[in-house]
Amino acid sequence: MSYRITLLPGDGIGPEVSSAMQKCVDATGVDILWEEVMVGAPAIAQHGTPLPQAAIDSIKKNKVAIKGPIETPVGKGFRSVNVQLRQELDLFACVRPARYIEGTQAVNKNVNLMIFRENTEDLYSGVEFDQGSPEASQLISLVNSFPGKKVRPDSSISIKPISAFGSERIIRAAFEYAVNHGRKKVSLVHKANIMKYTDGLFLHTGRKMAEEYAGRVVFEDVIVDNMCMQLVQRPENYDVLVLTNLYGDIISDLCAGLVGGLGLAPGANIGTAAALFEPVHGSAPKYAGLNKVNPTATILSAVMMLDHIGEAVAARRLETAVFDVIRAGKDVTYDLKSDRNDVSAVGTKEMAQAICQRIKALGN
Numbered sequence: 470m471s472y473r474i475t476l477l478p479g480d481g482i483g484p485e486v487s488s489a490m491q492k493c494v495d496a497t498g499v500d501i502l503w504e505e506v507m508v509g510a511p512a513i514a515q516h517g518t519p520l521p522q523a524a525i526d527s528i529k530k531n532k533v534a535i536k537g538p539i540e541t542p543v544g545k546g547f548r549s550v551n552v553q554l555r556q557e558l559d560l561f562a563c564v565r566p567a568r569y570i571e572g573t574q575a576v577n578k579n580v581n582l583m584i585f586r587e588n589t590e591d592l593y594s595g596v597e598f599d600q601g602s603p604e605a606s607q608l609i610s611l612v613n614s615f616p617g618k619k620v621r622p623d624s625s626i627s628i629k630p631i632s633a634f635g636s637e638r639i640i641r642a643a644f645e646y647a648v649n650h651g652r653k654k655v656s657l658v659h660k661a662n663i664m665k666y667t668d669g670l671f672l673h674t675g676r677k678m679a680e681e682y683a684g685r686v687v688f689e690d691v692i693v694d695n696m697c698m699q700l701v702q703r704p705e706n707y708d709v710l711v712l713t714n715l716y717g718d719i720i721s722d723l724c725a726g727l728v729g730g731l732g733l734a735p736g737a738n739i740g741t742a743a744a745l746f747e748p749v750h751g752s753a754p755k756y757a758g759l760n761k762v763n764p765t766a767t768i769l770s771a772v773m774m775l776d777h778i779g780e781a782v783a784a785r786r787l788e789t790a791v792f793d794v795i796r797a798g799k800d801v802t803y804d805l806k807s808d809r810n811d812v813s814a815v816g817t818k819e820m821a822q823a824i825c826q827r828i829k830a831l832g833n
């Protein structure tokens with residue numbers, strides 16, 4: 470069977486890790502026709518926008534896509550292309566595994582977590598008003614007209630919408646994953662002690678849904694600041710985590726740090742109409758074009774993609790090849806060496822070549 474898959478290389482280190490991933494996937498023998506579409510900085514230069522309509526159309530048509538990271542200007546400039554893609558395609562479930570891989574410089578070996586991050590709401594919904602804008606002033610006047618509410622007139626405003634619909638579908642995805650993959654516990658992460666209505670709704674939805682899964686999956690809730698400390702000290706106590714958008718973003722990086730860094734953390738954005746796979750890490754501009762960074766996160770995102778399209782045998786072969794190369798510790802990038810200045814570290818391309826050779830050695 471052949472597949473047509475959209476490939477968005479992105480910018481910064483994106484093209485390098487995407488090309489490494491593509492070679493490794495092709496080495497499994499799965500017949501993929503890659504439909505490459507430009508996004509991010511190269512698309513601005515050519516089309517005047519970081520997210521050309523062609524990218525959205527291609528993903529809608531093919532229903533499966535994989536992308537490299539895309540830079541987002543901080544505090545100014547265009548809106549995150551990543552957030553726009555997730556919202557435009559309603560890719561509501563951001564699924565990010567974090568687990569120990571033998572041979573890595575992991576802070577803690579007892580990590581085997583599956584993170585479910587809500588991907589379309591919360592402070593990432595893009596409902597923001599700049600300080601001094603007529604919209605911000607209007608909103609501040611409205612809020613200040615309510616009894617007991619006081620917002621300073623020189624404030625910028627970001628709105629945090631959390632809906633019952635959005636909460637239900639991501640929490641359901643986490644419970645269903647737990648049931649279907651023999652996971653024992655779902656931990657819902659929140660700050661409902663302070664945000665009683667938004668995080669409160671998320672928590673209330675989880676508690677209610679937990680009743681349906683009683684006897685099959687244990688449910689607990691943990692306040693987000695405590696969760697950060699618990700994950701650093703006792704990650705083995707956790708299994709499946711479900712979080713709203715912002716906490717999910719932050720906790721994913723924390724968990725990536727626990728297992729040896731962002732170079733090892735894959736991810737998927739799943740909706741009902743399409744799925745978009747991408748590493749957790751960003752475009753790491755300081756490493757762009759240096760053939761230096763670790764391609765593992767993007768290759769393991771492709772493993773998730775192969776599972777998603779039903780190519781489980783190829784997925785296991787690719788995953789085994791990656792794990793074997795990391796365990797052997799020879800043909801790996803600088804971040805996988807115990808000394809990051811180790812001159813024997815190889816580049817992105819060379820690590821991908823070693824994985825391709827291992828795939829061939831593993832046979833069918």
Ligand code: NAD
Pocket residue numbers: 486537538539540541542551730731732747748749750751752753754755762763764766804
């Ligand atoms: P980053 O993830 O790009 O990099 C942070 C650090 O992590 C790097 O300096 C490097 O030390 C390490 N790192 C990242 N990827 C690595 C890899 N493959 N191998 C080895 N080490 C790796 O985070 P940042 O510097 O905060 O963000 C840079 C840009 O990326 C920003 O514009 C940000 O908005 C964007 N970003 C994009 C995405 C995405 O496309 N989904 C995600 C996160 C950040």
